Structures are given as C-alpha cells and as structure tokens.
Amino acid sequence: MNIHHLELFYFVAKHGGIAAAVRNIPYGIQQPAVSGQIAKLEESLGTKLFQRRPFALSPTGTELFEFIRPFFEKLDVLAERLRQNSSPQLRIAAPAIVLHDYLPQILQRVRAKFPAFRLYLHEATRTDAERLLLARDVDLAIMLLDKKSRAGIQVKPLLELPLILLVHKKSKLTRAGELWKRDKIEETLVCFSRSDPVHSYFQRGLDRLGVEWFCGIEVTSERLIQQYVASGYGIGLTVAVPGFKPPPQLRALSLSDFPPVVVGVAWSGKLSDIARQLLAELDTEAETQRARIGKTGSRSVATSFSRARP
Template sequence: MNIHHLELFYYVAKHGGISRAVRSMPYGIQQPAVSSQILLLEEDLGVKLFERTPFKLTREGEELFAFARPFFDNLASVGAKLRQKSAPHLRIAASELVLRDYLPAVVARLRKQEPRLKLGLRSGFQADMEKWLLEREVDLAITPLDGKPSGRIRCERLMQFPLVLLVPKKSRLQSASELWARGEIEDPLISLPQSEVMTKLFRRGLQKRKVDWPHTIEASSMDLVTRYVANGYGIGLSVNAAEVVRDSAVRMLPLDDFESLEIAALWTGEASPLVQGVIEESRRYVAQQWPQWAAM
C-alpha cells in the first residue's frame, strides 16, 4: 500500500471530504491530485473507500480509517517528543533587507529562550518563499509583501516602511516634488532590481504622477544604494529607517503619498512554538525600534 495515498485518505476521512481535507492539510496539494491518488489507492485495494456526494465512508473505508488513524493522529506528538531531545531547528526564508537589518536582533532575543536554537536561513522573493512554505522546505518567511499570499498561507503584517529618496547631503533638492516639477529628470536613479517590491511600489507611484524616470543603476543591496548616492552617482530609492541608511553623507526626502513597503510574516498551518516565538519577538522588536511604522 502506498503510504502517501494512505495519508491522503486519512485527511479526507478525518475532515469529511476531499475539498475540506485540502484546506486542512499541513502542506500544499491541489484537489485534483488528491482525487487521483485516492482513486489509485482504491484501485490497489480493489474496494471503494467512501461515497463522494454526500460524503460517507464505506464499510471498508471505516476499517481502513480505524487502522490508519492512531498512527497519523499521534505523529505530531511523537515528533514533538523526539525534538525535545535535540536542539530546536528553525528554517527561515527572508529578503535581504530582513536578513541584514531585522532578523539578527529578533534571533538574538529568541536565543535567550532557546540557547540551543539552530537556524537555517535562505533569501528569495515572495513567490519563492510561498513555494518553499507549501513544500515544507522552510518553516517561516519574513518578506516585503507583494500582493495577497496564497489562500493556504497565513500572513501577519509586522511593519510598514515609508519610501524615501536618498540624495547627497550637499544636494540643493529639498523635496521630491521639486523633481516631479521638472518634467524630465536627468539625475541617475539608483535602486534595487525591478523585481523587488520596493521598486515596484515606486514605479506605481511614478506612473500615478505621469513621471518617466529610467532605472539607471541597479544595486544588489540597499547598502550599495546608499554608498552610490554618498559617492555622488545619483539619487537612490530606500526606506525611512536610520538603521538602513547608515551614512552621514546622505539625507532622506520623503515620498509622500507613495505606497509604503509592508513587511509580513508568512507560514502554513498551525504555527509551531518556535515560529510563534519569532512572530512575537518580531512584534516586540518593531514596537521598540520603529513604533511609528509598526503594523496596526
């Protein structure tokens, strides 16, 4: 008997139907895939396990569910018991901004409660992180939010950073509106790649103002954006956070009425104690460090 097919049948029997099972599984799988694999299980056993509409287990389905249920019901508790004997392990996916300027402080706070904590870190974009979460390759993602996540992914907004432009400290510019009034902006624009959420938000704001400002210098990190501005290569796109803009040779021009950059935590299913711990510590850190940008 295919054990994965048996696991799918367990969820279907437990939740009373295929569509309900798909919504309740701890990992992502499409309804047609579940249906086809249940059919393979029935073909292998030579029996029908349940009536589809309305849902009802057959006698053989009741017998198989009674056999499988104790094992799958106890998997979580057995896993938790075994994990208590080893160092806790947490796999986090995050953006470059979060990995560099945000996560270290949050993890340091968490280590006070879990000194043996082992971390697995990887960077990527929101679409990558959603895929990793659904495939159970990571436990938690902290990322700039680019649209509503998949329905099977839970989301909690942590903070909202307003966008700003960075100019050299000696620049004569006093506001971003002075740039929009020029009609044609000759200053080179320095920003993260076009695929980054921050750049997308900025582009949408420019379109609303019917401003054409070509992307001149593409930087791989926000540190590089700041450095290039400080060295006089152009005007940079960043966020209103002193921890991010660490250079006395630049100053910030607010981008009023532009969309803010939202940072959110993403996970699937019921949050484990470790995942919940990171989310709680994140909220505390944001409230202390950037109270004015904390998500309400």
C-alpha cells in the same frame, strides 16, 4: 497501499475535494497529479472513495478516512515532541539581507534565554517562505505581507515601510509626480516579481492615479535593482527605511502618496517555546522602533532593517 496516495486522499477528504486539497497540501502539486494518484488508490482498492460533484465520501471512503486521519493529524505533534526531546531548534526563513544584517542582534537576545539551540537559516522569497512554512520546514518566516496569506499560515504585522523610486543621478527627474503627468512612461521599471508585495502595493498606487507602468526587468534582490539602475537600464522600485542612503550614482524619489508595504512575521501551526521567544523579540524590536519614529514625527514607521530591505 501507497502511503503517498493515502496522504493525498487524507487532504482530499479533510478539505472536501481535490481543488481544495491542492490549496492546502503543504508542498507543490498540481490538481491533475492529485487526481491521478487518487485514481490509482481507488484502482488498488477496487472501489470509489468519493463522489466528485458534489463532493461526498462513499461508505468505503469514510471508513478509510476515519482509519488514516489520526495518523496524519498526529504527525506534526509527534515531530514536535521528538524535536523537543533533543536540543531546541530554530528554523527561520527570510531574504538574505535580513539574515545577514538584521537577525544576528535579535538572535543574541534569544540566546540569552536559550543558551544552546540548533539554528537553521533559509534564504527565501515570500513565495518560498510560505511553501517552507506549510511544509513545516521552518518555524518562522520574516517577509513582506500582502492582503491575503495562504490558508494555514498566520501572520503578525510588525512595521510599515514606504516605497521609493531609484533613478540615476544624471536623470532629469526630480519628483515621481513628473512621471504621472506623461502620456506614456518610456523608462523601464526595474523591480521585484509581480507576485512580490512591493510590486502589488505599487500597482495599487498607480491604479488610483490612473497610470499604467508595468515591470520591464524582474529581479530577486535589492542589490540587483540598484545595479541595473546604476547601469542605465531604467528606474528602480524598492522600499525605503530610516538611514537608507542610495549608492553615490543613484537618487531616491519619494512615493509619499503610495501605500506603504508591511513587514511581518509568519508561521504555521503551533510554535515551539524558542520560536515563541523569537516572535516576542521581533515584536519588542518593532515596538521600540515605532516609539523612536514617533518621537521624530516621521510619516513612515521605522525599523531596524536600517541597512536593507526585507
């Protein structure tokens, strides 16, 4: 028997069907591929392992599932124990600018309690971070949160950040509200992909206003948004943070009536001691920033991501 076929069958049996299994398998695989691999497993065994609709394991399927379940369920526990037997490791996924400008200070505090550990940093979008978490390739991911997270992922909100528009300094626009009064917005919207929470929160705000304006240029970084707006390609959508200053050739327009985005931390499964320490440090930093902004009376929640958008 093929071990990969057994793994797929384990997920199908555990989650009660192929469609449910695909949603929970910790790596990308399509439903037809799972169906094909399961068919090969059944062919090699010469028997059906389950009824498709409604889902029900056959006696043979039940016997096989009970045999392989302890192995697959204990793999993560074994892997964690083997990792802890060596020097601790900390694997983090986050956008590049967070890894560059935000994380080093936090990791210094982690290092005070864990002087020696192996560090692995992954530059990742929210979608990539979720994939890495489910595959157990990272311990924690710092990312923007949306209303729903994938099954198997736990999230902890940390801070709220307001949305803003970036326009060229030569633009005649002085307020975002001027755009909403138009019959049609002609300028191209430069923003992150439609799957990104920034885009999702912005569209919810537009829906409440009864305005249609969709992304015309999709980019993968804040720097690209600024570059294309500065080059005259359109209006940029991004996130403002305390201390944010647009480049000299750009101006920022407030979107105070739009819902703020939420930056948080996510993980899957049981956290190691060092990962829990990082989570605690992130939470402490968030509390510090919330207290600071409370003293200033600002509407938005401050964050030490003051040099960049997560």
